Amino acid sequence: MHITVIGTGYVGLVTGACFSEMGNHVTCVDVDKAKIENLKNGVLPIYEPGLEGLVTSNHKLGLLNFTTDLSEAMTHSDLFFIAVGTPPGEDGSADLRYVLTVAREIGENLSRYGVIVDKSTVPVGTADKVRQVVQGELDKRGVSVEFDVVSNPEFLKEGAAVGDFMRPDRVVIGTDSPRSEAIMKTLYAPFSRIQDKIVSMGIRDAEMTKYAANSLLATKISFMNEIAFMCEKLGVDVESVRKGIGSDSRIGYSFIYAGCGYGGSCFPKDVQALIRSAGEVGFTPLILKAVETRNAFQKKRLFEKVVAHFGDDLTGRRFGVWGLAFKPGTDDMREAPAVVVIDQLIAAGATVTAYDPVAMEEAGQSLAGHLKSGSLTLADHQYDAVKDVDAMLLVTEWKPFRQPDFEAMKRLMAQPVIFDGRNQYNPEQLKTEGFHYEGIGR
Template identity: 55%
Template sequence: MNITVIGTGYVGLVTGACFSKMGNMVYCVDIDEKKIEGLKNNILPIFEPNLDTLVKTSQEKGDLIFTTDIKEALDETNIVFIAVGTPMAEDGSANLDYIFSAASDIANNITRDSLVVIKSTVPVGTGFKVRDHINRILKENNSDVKIDIASNPEFLKEGHAIEDCLHPDRVVIGAESDEVFETLKDLYSPFVLNHDRFVMMDIKSSEMTKYVANAMLATKISFMNEVANICEVTGANVQKVRLGIGSDKRIGYNFIYAGCGYGGSCFPKDVQALINTAQTHGYEPKILSNVESVNKKQKTVLVKKVTDRFGTDLSGLTFAVWGLAFKPGTDDVREAPSLVIVSQLIDHGAKIKAYDSQATEEFKKAIDDKYLDSIEFTPTRYKAIDDSDALILITEWKEFRNPDYDKLAENLNQSIIFDGRNIYDKKIENKGFELYQIGC
């Protein structure tokens, strides 16, 4: 099939590359000329394991074309995916400016009957608004082109996006006709050869499914963080509690790890957007509101542990920070706990020596410039601990899981570790370390 994907951000780039791997001709369109030129030269705007190789291979085969010319793309295709960003507005709602800008571009350049598929995460009812918006412009242009609309939300995990896209656990399709369902089933059939993983529904339910999926996962995280805080004040151990409840098949072990809060581009934005949607329709979603509140507070837990140990005046102290990305496997720092933790430690007078294998440059862009003079970014994890007064683990990259404890003890001014992801064994206290964890 010939496909256009509008937007070369995280979702658009991964989706386009994976479609091309399956033999489709894919045009990836973006208005950012610099980004497109970079992609043509295999310079990716994001880090995602194995994505660079996939993009390079698909371009070499001629199956993946990057362009700023949407007319060129639409002239050659009849399935158009909208995969642009829907950032959070000030009131917590989804900003749909990019969605409707893409819809306008489609309407003004389309020359053949086409299926328009919304891949972006959008509020319930957006698909129909996009359809009406395109049809209105087509009518104004005296065009007889006809479009169908569909919803096909993505469920990609950063750090595992290629695997998730090529081997999805489900493909959700929202549409109004059997013809559209069959078209998208044909497109996705190479991805689900082992067994049928299609979940077909109406468009509004499909749009809601994406938000609810992320909100449910965020709820599990905040729930376990709340439990961890209760464990701390009662003397229980959240790690043992996790094993006890995770063995129940109804609960499972995924997303029940206590830590210093969730971040990223999806969970915070989507929880807020679902809250906004509910409130707009006159319903107050108390559970979701508390999920967000617990997560916001959880990002400060490590800072409190540091100030409880060293006092609120951290002047003259330097802390090594391992991990800046919101999760391992990505360079994404949007809503990352590291932004809160580092800035608050500096506000208390501390200096920071930070290391992350991928997210350093994105972190520099994201944090307020006033903090940069108090941060030294190091090329290796062990450079960060040199002459630091304690180690703070924020992101559980694999390279941090089994450190050289002798080297830590030798280079840290004090053998103190604040473990924000509970990845270290309490046994290291037998080596003379002070270990502070979440809920343990």
């Protein structure tokens, strides 16, 4: 098939690369000329394991191409995936300006039947708006061209996106047209050969499915973080509780790890957007609001533990932070708990040395103000980040942080204190090693 993917961010680039891997001819379109030139030269705008190889190999084969010219790309395609950003507005609602701009450009150039696919995460009713915009442009041109709009939400985990796309749990196709449904099923057939992974439903159903899925996962995280706080107050180890409830097949072990809050480009934005959508129809989403409130509180939990140990005034103290990305396997720092922790530590007078295996370049941009002021230093190695510090804060559970050399750390640190925001370490072991250790809910 010949496919156009508009947007070369996280979703668009993974989508285009994986479709091309199956032999499809894919053209990825973006307005950013520098990004397009970089992609042509094998330089990716994001870090995602396995993605670089797919992009470079399929580009060399001629199956994956990059351009800034949407009209040119459309002359060769019958499938158009909209994969642009939907950032939260000031009120938390999803900003659809980029989606609708693309829809307008598609309408300006559509010359034969095509399937327009909403791949971006969008609120219920967005497909209707896309259809209206495209039809409006066709009417302006005075032409009659058939088209269908499909909702095909992505369910990709950053750090495992390529595997998730190639071996999906499910492929949700929201459409009211048998013609477009057949095309989409043909497109996704190679991804569900062992068993049928395709779930067909109405367009609005598919739009809601994406928000409901992410909001439920965020709810599990916030619920466990609330239980963790109670565990601390009651003298209970939340890790034992996690194992006890996770063994119940109705609950499972996924997303029930206590920690210092969730971040990234999906969960915070999607919970906010669903809350906003509920408000627009006169409904108060009590659970979702509680999920958001708990997560905002949880991001401050490590700082509260630091203050409880060292006092409110941290002037003259230095802290090491391990992990800056919002989760392992990515360089994404959007809504990252580490940013909140670092902001609070510096505001209280401390200086910080931080390290992340992948997100250092992104950190240079996200934390530029602190770097410029001299309050923050980015270390070249994880052990450089704990030299002469009063405590180390583990914020992101990267694999290199899981079994560190505690003896070396103790020699390097000014004080042997660890605040473990992901419950990676054994409290008894660290006590034996001579550390003061605090986890979450332990």
